[in-house]
Amino acid sequence: MNKGISISNMNGRRVVRGLGYYEPGKITDLRELVKGSASRYKDAPAFKFKDREGKITGKTYAEFDRDIDCLGTALLSMGLKGARISVIGENRYEWCACYFSIINGTGVAVPLDKNLPRNEVENLLVRGGVEVVFYTAAFEQIMKDISKTNDRIKYYISMENAVGTNCQGPRFQALPDLIEKGRALVERGDRSFIDAVIDKDQMSILLFTSGTTSISKGVMLSHSNIAANVTSMTTIIHAGPGDVHLSLLPLHHTFENSVGLMFMVHCGVCIAYCEGVRFIQQNLREYKVTILVAVPAILEAMYKKLKDGIQKSGKAKMIRILTKVSDVLRFVGIDLRRLIFKSVFDKLGPGLRLAACGAAPLNPAVVIGFEKMGLILVQGFGLTETSPLITATNDFEHAPGTVGYPLAGIEVAIDAPDENGMGEIIARGENVMLGYFEDPEATAEVIDSEGWFRTGDLGTIDEQGLLRITGRIKSMIVFTNGKKAFPEEYEVLLNNIPGIRDSFVWGNKAPDGDIQVCVKLVLDKEKLAEGKENLPSEKELAAVFDAAIREINKTLPQYKIIRYFVMTYEELVKTTKFTIKRSIEYEKVKLVLDKSEVEMRKASGRILENL
DSSP states (O other): OOOSEEEEEETTEEEEEEOOSSOOOOOSSHHHHHHHHHHHHTTSEEEEEEOTTSOEEEEEHHHHHHHHHHHHHHHHHTTOTTOEEEEESSSOHHHHHHHHHHHTTTOEEEEOOTTSOHHHHHHHHHHTTOOEEEEOGGGHHHHHHHHTTOOSOOEEEEOSSOOOOGGGOTTEEEHHHHHHHHHHHHHTTOOTTTTOOOOTTSEEEEEEOSSOTTTOOEEEEEHHHHHHHHHHHTTTOOOOTTOEEEEOSOTTSHIIIIIIIIIHHHHTOEEEEOOOGGGHHHHHHHTTOOEEEEOHHHHHHHHHHHHHHHHHTTOHHHHHHHHHHHHHHHHTTOOOHHHHTHHHHHHHOTTOOEEEEOSSOOOHHHHHHHHHHTOEEEEEEEOGGGSSEEEEOOSSOOOTTSOOEEOBTOEEEEESOOTTSOEEEEEESTTSOSEETTOHHHHHHHBOTTOOEEEEEEEEEOTTOOEEEEEETTTOEEOTTSOEEOHHHHHHHHTTSTTEEEEEEEEEEOTTSOEEEEEEEEEOHHHHHTTOSSOOOHHHHHHHHHHHHHHHHTTSOGGGOEEEEEEESSOOOBOTTSOBOHHHHHHHHHHHHHHHTOOHHHHTTSBGGGO
16 A cells, blocks of 8 residues: 655646555546456356346456457448547437447547537537437437538437337447447458457547537547546555446446446446436445545435434434544444445435435535545545546545545646635646647646646645645636635525525625625425424525525634525536536526616515516
């Protein structure tokens, strides 16, 4: 086991370099990742999912490897060497098989967000120069429509067993047919895909960042980028055969793609597919899940539901006592958390031992609460541009409120720190992208001549080398006195208020130029209605939440206090990573205020829909 980090001074900067703890499971490209796992784990389960009858079935590592080789061979036989190929659809085994068949010897994968509207899907297919699309049944009609106007796309390949689209002509194909075609070619000795030369330093994956098609950037990643990040992950987290990961986050995001797919396959973990957010708890139990990769919103909702369940059962006092007993035992080296809290895990997921999260700040109280019961929450920080992980807490260091140390081989520093040590987080390592697609100017803005990547996030590094994220530069609230605050720090506090489902914070510019912290509270109708015949009135709600906000303000400097708030029952607009689309939310509030000709000061305490 190695020491986790080294700290040095470089060109006037304090640089923290990750060293890792475990010996790295090194890979240099993604074919090596698949072939190595197929060799090591052979007939062990690689994937679990439900068939059409709802029965759990799956694929072994050897079957996964063969399906990739067969599909890749078929794609090359269709003249698709070097082609850019999109994959769009819900998380499923076929998505992964298609993806690896593209990047491991055929061409460049262009994964797309399944939640994009048709016009944005079409625009990104054009922007990416896509020639083939793999899609699930939900996108059949969209693909038929696009095929009428897009002549560049040579093939539309359905992942379903029954296509029913061949009537559309030879451009429409079925995945099972192609795998069988490739299988016959491989059996006749065709090794065009299996022996294809992979240039690990060229673009193999083109990922579009969230945003409208006009402002989303195309991130170019190579085998080397992803392989370096996966290798680094093996030095901080122990996972392997016997573990089951529940795949929940969208596979087109690098967090799920690299952590929830690549890392899990590399380590021999079995990947099970979640049937949707509503089925998380059911799937955790029936798939015997041990590892969950999620975003804070999901973990916080799980923790809240768990606490509410304990409260309703009348066992809150008993749990508090058991927690104190457990803490004392751990202090003397006896860890009986899983035994003491067995009844809790029987409901949550009996085998769940580790949850990894990223994409947004996680409430430290949730980290501490779960950890006291025996569930370790690992927090990661990174971006699509960094493949994605830069830092993470790990098996040895999981300090609440931090995002841990840099992964092995990655350097992190704070650029131009202020008097409090806060500045932009910059990172350097083999995981940093090749650049932005067809945009050298934007690339030069974020990657300097020494390879340092500007993350756009602000943070601090403490004496131990642990990174704390303060917030995004773009969402930062700057007061007239020059002091700064971040919406995320308020939202964590506000979301703890009983009856609040979610919150959105922004800096509102008053007519006199003053910058005021304002809040949109999303009310939890179900919680507010508990034990009552009717929902509380607007006036009653305003009084309750005004009092709660006053309590929060007591903990803040005067210049940072929350000034005004409005309420709504309408959910916030979020990305598929469950992060708030802040510009859209701000415009929604502004539109209502402008239409009603009301300033925030007068709208405070009102339900937006009533203005």
